[in-house]
Amino acid sequence: AMFEPYRQWLFSLQACPAHRPHHINEQSHHVNRLCHARIGVPELTGNQLALKTEPAEILKSVAGDIRQATKSVDMVFYIWHPGGHADEVAQAACDTAKRGVPVRIMLDSAGSKTFFRSKWPHAMREAGIELIEALAVNPFRMFFRRLDIRQHRKVVIIDNQLAYTGSMNMVDPRFFKQNAGVGQWVDVMIRVSGPTVSVLSSIFAWDWEVETGIRDLPSAPECLMIDDHQHANHAVQAIPSGPGLPEGMIQQVLTLAIHQAETSITITTPYLVPSEGLMVSLQTAAQRGVKVTIIVPEKNDSLMVEWASRSFFEDLMMAGIEIYRFSGGLLHTKSVLVDEQYCLVGTVNLDMRSLWLNFELTLTVDDPEFCAGINRLHQDYLAQSLLVNSESWQQRPVYLKPIEQFFYMFSPLL
Secondary structure, three states, X not given: OOHHHHHHHHHHHHHOOOOOHHHOOHHHHHHHHHHHHHOOOOOEEOOEEEEEOOHHHHHHXXXXXXXXXXXXXXXXXXXXXXXXXXXXXXXXXXXXXXXXXXXXXXXXXXXXXXXXXXXXXXXHHHHOOEEEEEOOOOXXXXXXXXOOOOEOOOEEEEOOXXXXXXXXXXXXXXXXXXXXXXXXXXXXXXXXXXXXXXHHXXXXXXXXXXXXXXXXXXXXXXXXXXXXXXXXXXXXXXXXXXXXXXXXXXXXXXXXXXHHOOOXXXXXXXXXXXXXXXXXXXXXXXXXXXXXXXXXXXXXXXXXXXXXXXXXXXXXXXXXXXEEEEOOOEEOOEEEEEOOOEXXXXXXXXXXXXXXXXXXXXXXXXXXXXXXXXXXXXHHHHHOEEXXXXXXXXXXXXXXXXXXXXXXXXXXXX
């Protein structure tokens, strides 16, 4: 019942001058057609993109932009954990609300449970912020709503003109899960300005209506003078997934991008528990001569996921896929780089929960300059990683294999 008005709003963006399907490359064109047919969302050109990789820089940049807001601030996160620079963002949001700018924040109930027990919810509401606990977990709600679906998006939208999205929760890694023994979390965020921000606003509007019943679709994006823009002919597509949206959307996009690869695919993911279809796509790509590289953390914050991931290593390596284990912390970046020309960055883990259940978001970017930045980032990750040797892996202690297979049985639930 909710979907059709949003679909029509997204379809209306075809009239925006930033919709230039004749400028995008062939690979991007096929993904665009799929997303446009199933959701209605088009690829839009004329966006400015800035890849940010340092947590302190990200949090200070977000706080600074929030303080400059004049019309609105909207945020949705899976985890908001108090401490460090994350508190600067919270204070910036409170100060902005106090000067009369509407501020709305939606946080997942399970992921942000520590936040909801802190001083900040009271302080935010006192400042005038609308704070929503999304997908609240309690015994009463279990009769009306699945408890295993989570709000996993990470988005900040300011004045419907500027946005941030990527893999990073609203946490300062120096203060988050320091006792887990995995090191600091390693993430990226993309700072976006341009017409795609309105699409991100519509996704936030969807999430807000799910929780409140209030529909507040954004105004159409401004698409002026994009010919003078250095990114005028490069396209960005924001692809949401989750309940109420076309099923398996992001998995279809991933699969299509993998099948179209000609030379290389590099993937970073903290949780490697692929579906059967995605597994076959990766194996097929490697077997037809595409260099497939997967980078995962050496240590994981989830014991079940770590053991389940290991159960996939042998089959992937037998197909010719290289697996690297990153030792510089918990690699939480979720990215895919295809042929060093086309990339996907967002919130989606390569596991069944992200691909089929949760509220997720991925940006596809057809921009060689931006993708070159992703490639440099991947090279930096590889410099801090060790290649899993196929022969050594097959000779690992026999008693480990039953443990891996035991947790493999739970892979559809992870």
